[in-house]
Amino acid sequence: MLFRIIKNSFLKRPKAVLLVFLSIAMGAAVATAFLGIAGEISHKMALELRSYGANILLEPSAAQGGGFLREDDLPKIKTVFWKYNITGFTPYLFGVADISAGGKKERGVISGTWFAKQLEVPGEDSSVQGIKGIAPWWDVQGRWPEDADEAIVGATMAKRLGVVAGKELDATVGGRTRRFHVVGVVTTGGYEEEQLFAPLITVQSLLQRQGKVSRVLVSALTVPMDDFGKKDPASMTKEEYEKWYCTAYVTSVAKNVEEVMAGSRAKPIWQIASAEGSLLKKLNSVMLFLTVLALVSSATAVSTSLMASMSERSPEIALMKAVGADRLQISAIFVGETLIISIAGGVVGYLLGNQLAGIISRTVFNSTIASPLWLFPTAIISAFVVAIAGSVVPLRRALLIEPVRVLKG
């Protein structure tokens, strides 16, 4: 009988039913699409993120005790097995200097580096290497240094010394003083804001470390670490080692680079990976938030259209009550109606959402995705949740209807 009532009620008011159905289907579709691409987005973003910022650090190996790497070895990085995965690198030479400007003076770190150096390697395409390429988030007020006596100053240091682009400053090391034209102030959000950056060659001569480099930062496109990638290469069989070497794990690329830099030791920068992880986590919470928002708005739409049909249906509800229906029996009819609509809405929403996820992933990420199995139950459940949340207020209203007022004779 309940089904007979519901069926006939549907047939009588197809438009109202359609409205509720659409609201639920939209909510379920958006939830399906968002949750469906969330996993995909994480994966793609992980790959995207790895192209920014260095993820491998080359340092002098303690065993060799040299304390420095050779600048002459740097071009070899463009010749390694994984050369096409290496999107950029930059050397650093650090020293401590007395830095003074306009009467203010302090002890600080001076870094010699490449900003955007044209690198010609025989047999390879020419490329531009340096900080500009591997740290695109560096925000320079002014411009990047081009000449040997130009420098940029970290924002914190610049503030203390009161320098801005256009000013000059002196750096003194062991009695040798070098005057730099400050061409920019750099904001990085990191420890770099405490440093002075000048061309590598200039700093080498100031520090009397010609041809030497303290460390190299390398940015490489890598694949996410999996269980195999985490194995210790030293304990691998020959086949395993080959497979490991030929997979672009951050560790195998690091190993690759280490081999060409004499006296170096390469370490993956795990902070970058974990920062990426937390960024991805944030991204996921944003997606989740948007999904919830979409569900809330479709529940509101459901509530509104149920409310509208409720005032139209109050005589019939009043009549059912007068004939002796109690609250449970009235609720069963209305909850039953919305649940049936929500099953249909969930199925259609799932199909739509899957299409939507496919379109998003094609247009934004240029790839197709396979929708996970749990997506279908999730779509149905979100449709249920929307239906139930949207029914609460209208149902309360229905239960409060007084037959005497409506059925006035």
Next chain:
Amino acid sequence: MVESIIETNGLTRSYGDICALKPLDLQVPEGEWLSVMGHSGSGKSTLMNLVGGLDRPTAGSLRVGGEDLLALSEDGLARFRREFVGIIFQQHHMVPYLTAVENVMLAQYFHSVPDEAEARSALERVGLGHRLKNRPGELSGGEQQRVCIARAIINSPKLLLGDEPTGNLDHKSTVMVMELLKELRAEERFTVIMVTHNQDVAAWGDRTIYLDDGVLVREERMKS
């Protein structure tokens, strides 16, 4: 000595300042057919709604079929209505999207279990065996009212309430409905309370009470 099916003592219903029903003492013996008359706004519907468990009194006591209606919860009143009372309104109140037989089955469904065969024979009894599958929009006023009668008696109520059930009907349909009710009462032996503006309709009853401004001003016993 017949027992009272309805007993009220100082039964009062007021809406703010308006006293729709002044303290009323009324006994209705089981099996009686009581007509209620009075001008518009005199409190007839108010009395019916109280007795039918659709409304609650402001003061006084109200026992129907041995049940103290004041003590019942909202769901308790719903149970009372479906088990004890059959109600017929002036407007032909059918659920618009259900057929005649489904409208009757609705009352069975709320009461216990729907039984299509029984619902069909109830409609046959009110002379609508040929209109089972029609919806309210396809039925005449008199036919709809007869569906309501079938629905009102389907659960064998002890008390049948009619609030101007013939108010919208022409003379011929009115007589048909009244005769039907009389027949049914002879078989089922339920008590009838019927509000009407029509002396002729009131004359079908055993007794008529007259309300004026919420007060019972006169009562009249019918002979034969």
